[in-house]
Amino acid sequence: MRVIIIKKLKNENTLFFKVYIIILSIVLGTIIYGILNITFSNEQKKYMDFSSNWFYETEEVNLNEIYKYSEIKKTIPKLEHDKELFLIVKNAYVNIYIDNEFVYKHEGYNKELFGDTPGTYFIKINMLKEDSGKEITLSIDKNYEYKTGKIKKIYIGEASDFLLDFVFSGLLSIIISSMIFFLGITLIVIFVPLRIKRKISLKIIYLGLFAIAMGTYLISSTKLLQLLSGNDYLYHMISEISMLLISIPIILFLNSTFGKFCKKKSIILICLVSVLNFIICYLLHVLGISNLHETSILTHFTCISCGIYILFICVKVLIKGNSKEKQHALGFICFSLSVLLDIFIFYLGMLEEATLYTKFGVLTFLCIEGSQFAVEYIKKYKKQARTELLSKLAYHDGLTDLLNRTSFMEDMKKLKDTKTGLIAVIDVNNLKQVNDNIGHTEGDELIINVANSLKISLSEIGKCYRIGGDEFVFISTEKDIEDKFKECLSNLLKELQKYNTKDSKFITSIALGYSIINENNCIDQAFEMADSNMYKNKIKIKEKQKKLK
Numbered sequence: 001m002r003v004i005i006i007k008k009l010k011n012e013n014t015l016f017f018k019v020y021i022i023i024l025s026i027v028l029g030t031i032i033y034g035i036l037n038i039t040f041s042n043e044q045k046k047y048m049d050f051s052s053n054w055f056y057e058t059e060e061v062n063l064n065e066i067y068k069y070s071e072i073k074k075t076i077p078k079l080e081h082d083k084e085l086f087l088i089v090k091n092a093y094v095n096i097y098i099d100n101e102f103v104y105k106h107e108g109y110n111k112e113l114f115g116d117t118p119g120t121y122f123i124k125i126n127m128l129k130e131d132s133g134k135e136i137t138l139s140i141d142k143n144y145e146y147k148t149g150k151i152k153k154i155y156i157g158e159a160s161d162f163l164l165d166f167v168f169s170g171l172l173s174i175i176i177s178s179m180i181f182f183l184g185i186t187l188i189v190i191f192v193p194l195r196i197k198r199k200i201s202l203k204i205i206y207l208g209l210f211a212i213a214m215g216t217y218l219i220s221s222t223k224l225l226q227l228l229s230g231n232d233y234l235y236h237m238i239s240e241i242s243m244l245l246i247s248i249p250i251i252l253f254l255n256s257t258f259g260k261f262c263k264k265k266s267i268i269l270i271c272l273v274s275v276l277n278f279i280i281c282y283l284l285h286v287l288g289i290s291n292l293h294e295t296s297i298l299t300h301f302t303c304i305s306c307g308i309y310i311l312f313i314c315v316k317v318l319i320k321g322n323s324k325e326k327q328h329a330l331g332f333i334c335f336s337l338s339v340l341l342d343i344f345i346f347y348l349g350m351l352e353e354a355t356l357y358t359k360f361g362v363l364t365f366l367c368i369e370g371s372q373f374a375v376e377y378i379k380k381y382k383k384q385a386r387t388e389l390l391s392k393l394a395y396h397d398g399l400t401d402l403l404n405r406t407s408f409m410e411d412m413k414k415l416k417d418t419k420t421g422l423i424a425v426i427d428v429n430n431l432k433q434v435n436d437n438i439g440h441t442e443g444d445e446l447i448i449n450v451a452n453s454l455k456i457s458l459s460e461i462g463k464c465y466r467i468g469g470d471e472f473v474f475i476s477t478e479k480d481i482e483d484k485f486k487e488c489l490s491n492l493l494k495e496l497q498k499y500n501t502k503d504s505k506f507i508t509s510i511a512l513g514y515s516i517i518n519e520n521n522c523i524d525q526a527f528e529m530a531d532s533n534m535y536k537n538k539i540k541i542k543e544k545q546k547k548l549k
Contacts, residue, residue, distance in 0.1 A: 047086070047157025050074075054138070066092050067149035071139045077156075078132045084159040085136075087123040091293070092149030093141030096125060099134045106141065119236030119293065120152070120223050124159050166227065173222045176359045181215025183366055184208045203256035207369060210249040214362050217242040221355050240292035243299050244281060247274040247306045250335075254310055257328050261316045270309060277302045300343050307336040324372075331368030334361045397466040399444060400451035408465040408473055415523050421477035422462075422485055423526045424514035425534040426454070428470035429541060434506045442505055449499045449508045457492035461485065473527075474514075482516060511538035 054061045054072045061072045076098070087094065096104035104125050140149070155162050187208030195205055219225065220239035248271055255267045281295040310332050317329040338361020346354050395407040403411075415421075428450050435443035447470065454464045454472060461484055462476030476485065489512070499508040513533025515526040 047155045047159070047162045050085070050154040050156040051151070063151040063154070065149075066140055066151050069140055071137055073135055073137050076127065076131050076134050076136050079127065079129045082129050083127045083156055085123075085125050085127050086155045086157075086159045086162055087138075088120065088152040088154075089123060090120045090148070090150050090152060092151065094123065094151070095139040095141065096123070097137040097139065098127075098131055100137070119239065121236075122227050127156065163227065167224060170222045170224055173355070173359060174219065174224055176363050177215055177218035177222060179215075180211050180359070180362055180366060181219055183370070184211025184213075184215055187211065201256065203253060204373060206249045206253035206256060207366075207373075210246065210253060211362075211366060213242050213245040213249065214358075217246065218355055218359050218362070237292065240296065240299075241282075243296070243303075244274075244278045244292075247271075247277075247302050250310075251306055254313060254332065257332075258313055258317055258321075258325065261313050261321070266309065270306060273305065274302055300346075303339060304343060307340045310336045327368065327372060331365040331372075334368070335365035337361065397451075400448055400466050402451050402454070402472070403463060403465045405465070405467040408467050411463065411465075411475065412523060412527070415475070415477065418477050418517060418523055419519050420479045420481075421475065421517040421523075422481045422514055423476075423517060423523060423530050424474040424485070424512060425527070425530045426450070426472040426474065427511045427534055427538060428472075429509045429511060429538070430507065431470040438505055446506060446508060450496070450510055453492055453495035453499075453508075456495050457488050458485075461488060475523075477517075485514065509541070511535075511541055513537050 051063060054063065054074045056069045056072050061069060066072070085096075093106045094104075095102070095106060104123060138151070185208075187204055191204045191208065195202060217239055220235045220242065225235045251267060251270050251274070255262045277298050281292055281298055284290040284295055285292045314329040314333050314336070317325050321329065338357040342355055342358045345356070395404060396402065397404040428447060431443055431446060434446050447466075450472065451464075451466065454474065458464055458474050461478060461481065462474055465473045465475070467473050478484070496508050496510065511534050513530050513536065515521065515529035515533065517523050517526045521529070
């Protein structure tokens with residue numbers, strides 16, 4: 001009946017825990033939804049869209065094809081007070097004039113390091129009330145002829161309000177990307193030490209490296225870092241380089257997860273292609289021949305190859321694999337399809353955001369793999385803990401936690417040829433009387449008192465064993481140990497006396513005999529002599545007790 005009640009309580013605990021997790025998820029979801037849907041009323045928004053009605057001579061300009069023009073112009077509307085002009089520019093260099101007076105010039109950069117495009121960057125300049133009705137000119141630098149140059153948006157008003165809107169609009173992306181990045185860091189920090197100790201395989205390290213590379217790419221792709229730091233070239237380069245680092249760890253992780261379904265030659269080929277892609281793209285960038293943005297088509301090709309191969313392996317797993325392998329396959333499928341979909345959309349130019357589905361696919365993949373790994377690790381840990389417990393029980397005494405008789409017998413065999421050291425035999429006095437007159441619980445307490453005293457006094461110079469109900473053995477193989485042993489023996493007697501107070505139900509005392517191990521006295525002979533000396537000491541103690549009576 002008691003077992004049934006306990007099982008019911010455990011089931012109810014599990015149920016309530018699951019319900020609590022659901023409630024917590026709803027609360028967190030509500031908070032995140034509230035944060036992401038913070039909006040500003042039209043009265044609060046102090047900026048307006050300034051992107052339309054720009055002209056090159058008499059031709060109205062398409063800002064998405066700004067690379068076609070040398071300059072574009074527009075009349076500044078009437079300003080009630082000083083404003084700010086804010087531009088989001090991609091793959092184009094823009095200089096700004098107001099009535100032919102220079103007001104902004106794009107800053108220089110280290111072309112050898114960063115290449116010749118900053119990717120997406122932001123321009124903010126002050127516009128005075130006196131500039132109302134003047135002509136503003138955006139001069140497009142034609143030294144950079146990459147045909148994807150565009151001006152995404154132009155706003156006029158309060159830049160701080162626009163920046164706040166921009167940050168909130170990308171908040172979900174930065175949260176998910178940061179989660180992926182820090183999950184990778186966590187995996188590396190926690191599991192690299194375990195790998196060094198050879199307690200885990202490299203599999204989880206591959207997953208951590210993938211998460212770091214993917215998280216870095218996704219964070220830099222949000223453009224918030226460029227906006228906040230102003231270092232456009234650096235974060236654009238980080239974004240492009242991190243994309244080069246994604247393929248190898250995910251393929252190695254795939255091979256570690258589905259080794260029996262993957263062909264070794266295919267894995268080597270894809271990894272080799274990924275390495276060559278990195279070398280080619282990086283060298284072309286450093287040599288100034290073609291920047292990382294221009295060679296991104298090679299990187300996308302590598303990613304597409306990886307994605308298709310992953311899907312191919314996952315189909316094989318879904319057909320032939322077990323239930324556990326199929327769960328892993330679902331995570332890989334979510335990741336691969338999301339990446340392939342984003343690359344497809346990117347080349348169609350359907351959406352502005354290049355990682356819309358990737359971040360959700362990667363997060364789903366990591367959650368599935370993380371939960372699977374957690375379950376596997378907990379099972380492995382429990383199994384290892386059970387093995388260690390059984391091993392400890394095999395060689396340790398359950399009552400005192402000292403080494404037991406089995407351990408003593410094995411060590412005696414190992415030390416058969418030793419020529420130095422000391423062996424002592426210790427017997428607990430009056431254990432039978434305590435058991436018979438007071439109880440076995442107090443008898444166990446007496447044994448534990450003696451064992452604890454032995455640990456405190458002798459464990460630093462040798463090993464202590466409990467080889468019988470009231471019999472203990474101490475062995476040391478140190479040279480010239482006798483003087484040190486006598487000092488420790490004095491400490492042992494002091495430790496035993498601590499248990500003998502006015503309130504004690506029994507007297508804690510021992511009989512002890514020892515013998516030196518040397519060339520003329522092997523360990524077996526020394527043990528017999530120590531045992532004999534212990535009995536002599538026990539007789540002396542009993543005779544002394546009789547005289548006191």
